[in-house]
Amino acid sequence: MPFLSMGSAMAQNRIPKLPGYDQCPLGYVNDLKQSCYSPIYYQVQPTDGEACPSGWMNIGAGYCKKKTLGIF
Structure with missing residues (x-):
């Protein structure tokens, strides 16, 4: 499964575990x-070790999730 780059966020229900993480994101x-x-x-x-951009929230395990309706 290909890794996502910071510019290629996509809606999906299966994501790869990122290197260095044994857990799954929230x-x-x-x-x-x-x-x-x-x-x-x-x-x-993926966060790529950076803070999540505006409109996104950190869900752990190296990932950011786009906020919907301004909250989750």
Whole structure:
């Protein structure tokens, strides 16, 4: 599964675990492979070690999620 670059956020329900992380981000569960799964399609992007941009929130495990309705 290809990694996402900071400029290519996309809504998806399965994301790869990023290097250096054993956990899945908030809202995702470990599929016992190298991926994390959510029944909801979230728009996510890797943090690349940086703070999340405006309009995004840090959900852990190296990912930011786009806020919807200004909150979650």
